[in-house]
Amino acid sequence: MARYQHILLAVDFFEQDEVVIERAQELAAVYQAKLSVIHVVDNIPIVDTGYGGEMPFQIDFTNQLVDIAKAKLAKLAEKLAIAKDQVWLELGSAKLEIIRVAEEQSVDLIVVGSHGRHGLSLLLGSTANSILHHAKCDVLAVRLPTG
């Protein structure tokens, strides 16, 4: 059996994250592997081009989302005893950032939920599916009950 040395846990802070977190934690213990955690904040300014020039302002919640995510990640890292340099908070596309960090940090197992906020009741969400297809390392999609 392969021996994993560096496991990357991807959390989207959606309802069923707890199951994914527990599975990653168990595997890290079994393999005595380093455990890192990543959350990616989608960079989506709310701009409806349909309103054109009549829209008086653009709303960008990115900074607020980053602050909330930072606090949540710090709390989770403390709970899992994960060092600060193994906590990744990235901005952009979740699938691309998770794959990038996994490659750069020589991760050999990525642990994701089968679906999360982007795939509410799907069997396999779009982020999970994309990571499964494009990651160069093993990927564990923890099956979550569909809603």
Ligand code: AMP
């Ligand atoms: P999805 O495929 O988007 O429904 O999400 C499936 C899984 O991908 C989630 O359970 C997380 O493990 C991971 N994931 C999705 N979005 C993010 C994100 N923004 N940051 C980190 N992990 C994510």
